[in-house]
Amino acid sequence: MTRYFKKPNSASLAFMVAGAVWFVVGAVYGMFSAIHLVSPEFLPEVAWLVFGRERPVHVNTMLYGFVGTMLIGCGLYCVPMLLRTRLWSEPLAWGGFVLWNLVILSGPLGFAFGYTQGREYSEYTWSADMLLMVAVTLIIINLIMTIVHRTEQQLYVSIWYFVAAFLWTAGNYPIGNVMWHPATGAMPGLIDSIFLWFWGHNLPGLFITPLATGAAYFVIPRVARTPLNSHTLSLLGFWLLVALYTHIGGHHVLQSPIPNWLKAVSIVDSVAMVVPVTIVVLNLWLTARQRGAVVWGDPAARLVMAGIVWYLITCIQGPVQSLPYLQRVTHFNNWTVGHAHIAMLGFGGYIALGAMYHILPMVTGRSVYSARLINLQFGLITFGLTGFFLVLTAAGLVQGTSWNNGETVYRVLPQLRPFMVSRAALGIFILTASIIGLINLIMTITHGRKLAPEELDQAEEGL
Template sequence: MTNWIRKLWALLGRPNGAALAFIVAGAGWFVVGTLYGLASAIHLYAPEAFQNIPWLVFSRVRPAHVNTVLYGFVTTMLIGCGLYYVPVLLRRPLWSERLAWGGWALWNVVILSGPIGFAFAYSQGREYTEYEWIFDVLVELVLLAILADLIMTIVYRREDTLYVAVWYFVGTFLWMSGTYPIGNVMWYPHTGAMPGIWDSLFLWFYGHNLPGLLLTPLAVGPLFFVVPRIARAPLYSHTLSLIGFWTLVALYTHIGGHHLLQAPIPAPVKVMAVASSMGMMIPVFVVLLNIWLTARGRGGALLHDPAGRFVITGTLWYVVTCIQGPLQSLPFVQRVTHFNNWTIGHSHIAVLGFAGFIALGTAWHVLPPITGRRLYSDKLVNLQFGLVLVGLGGFFVVLTAAGLVQGSSWNNGETVYRVLSMLPPYMWLRLASGLFIVAGAFVGLFNVLMTVWKGEPYAPPELAGEARPA
């Protein structure tokens, strides 16, 4: 027995093991989360389909979908990628692999509590903060454990320069470990909520820091790692990367009020939220300009690389998301777009199109050096790219159109029940588009598992400067 524990302990201490475990888990949760999305989409097309089976009612499968794709797929996969590229950029192994493995285990308990707990109605019933209090505690422990691991890795680094990709990854854990308990109102364990409008303010403070201080830095960091490596070019401008980083911190933290423009919150909060939402164009376009200028003249190399194609397409979805975002923060635009499928379209192109595409691209890029094996199949990566792109493109067009129909009809005085009868064709098309994404998730999981199991041996290429491995 002690021999067995010693072997396990040694195995957990192997370099990059935890990074790989996060990526594999992310690929698995992609499948589970999108299946719950499919169930939600079936509800919206055929509400009687599941005959009121309690664990499949809409109010249970929807949060299982949202939390599993958001935290389980995109966040988990991006954490795995960061746990690989940060040590590479610091030229030393992660300070403690075992601490990262501990984080992995607790994190996956939290994600699992979604599909299982919500199915039995164990939920705080508050969007994006549905996990019960005990799981909030686990999330906080994971954030702090990984933060400590990263700080110690930085302290004992062998590289003097702290590249901006490292800043974004460490920043994520620093900001989220502070934001998560506030947004989840963790000082009220029984409800995880406060009464009235105060609760909305706290919820949406968190609600937009979730994309802003979790998904955005987790997804922007890898851009600075992957693009110079595939393009084999140094980063265009270190100064621009610093401007992008600090303006993100300065502007993103207080824009949650744009979710509450119709609610009786103080007017200055609304003004600040709308003004800062417009200001968000600065960090977004400064980062994109820097990345695209790094890749200039080498776009072909990026688009021909299966992983690079995902990452560059992620930057394009980022453009669409972040033109749409500031515009839909304006009160006169929200008169048409709020409370309808337009926002659902925005959520999908943001979380899957921007952060998800970068997560998938980076994972395909780092899997060979992590596992020491070539990808099992480049063709399957391309197939996944095609399936997810077609599905998401369908989502964007169909949900945007449905949202415009809803918003303009309501503005013209139509009642909700008459507008509802116009929606089935859109909901059917969304369901059909979703099948492509679900198929893409299965293809991805198969390719990840086969790479780990059967991939050919891999020899890393020679790289220079920022792109150089440890």
């Protein structure tokens, strides 16, 4: 048994399997949340299954559990592979796995029963925060030591992104979660919103984004069988992300009385974010340009490429909705929920799934059980998510324009019903896709065709 915890890539696989399980759990909670927005009286006697309790379980399980966990699994494979060495310590990675997943488990088991700090994206209680910090520290030690023992001298850009995601999180998480106030995890009054959105913004921006970008930079050149278009551009994109993303959390609270200078900085740099995003998108597209048919024809790479398309859409919408005048229509309503889904599922989720399927043969030694199931999952998610985006954006515009015309919140609610019903119906496609993905993953591990040693070598070399 203990030998299994030393087996190369076993922790990477464990993270990816856990990510797929959390995708299903998060989708179930998403469905309950969506149903309760249509019919609040559904299952009234179950106290832990009311909207206010299941929503944070859904959100945290999706972000930390599905997207975060799956991408960590990818990183634990990619970094040693690119450095042509083994992960420094497989048991240490397993330690990180156990602690990280205990934190996520504290969502469904804790939030629903009142163990929450009640701050969006910072709901985990102080003890879970501590476990998360230890988990992140173990991963950092492991990655740094792997770099120290590398046989490949060049640090490919994916390594920068993967390692930076954990270093930034180790710095940003305790600040945004106000961990020096264990009892509340909060600052008093309005100032708390600045701390809260520091992490609320850096969770997508400096944890999910670098992990997903690192994974995309890993998969696309390998499938296209061509070198990256430009290493200089890739590093420029990396440093511009650091320079611009770190301090724009203020754009979440533009409609509140935070200091004006903070608003100005966050707006200007939100708009400037177009530059690093364009760099990443162009660099990957130019890498794939001569090999479009191969890349879009590969089920795993197609998910990654589609993730890049969602990234572009998200990051055109993002700077636009950072303009305070426009935000008077889009803030506090379903428009933002639409943005959150195309960002987290469209960008983060697609790339996590695509990278996972790409890596799976190397970590299991088996070919993926069914390419058709990957394609089916892709189709279902794409249908569900495109529908989400259209329906939620429309619902947000109805809410925002009505409120600006003096309507009260409750008088607009009946107008939202068709949108909320559609969202719940579309959610069934995404839930089904999550279950199909889990089945495909389990079938790969148990029934996938075993690769011959030379096939495995070829897969590792990207041939």
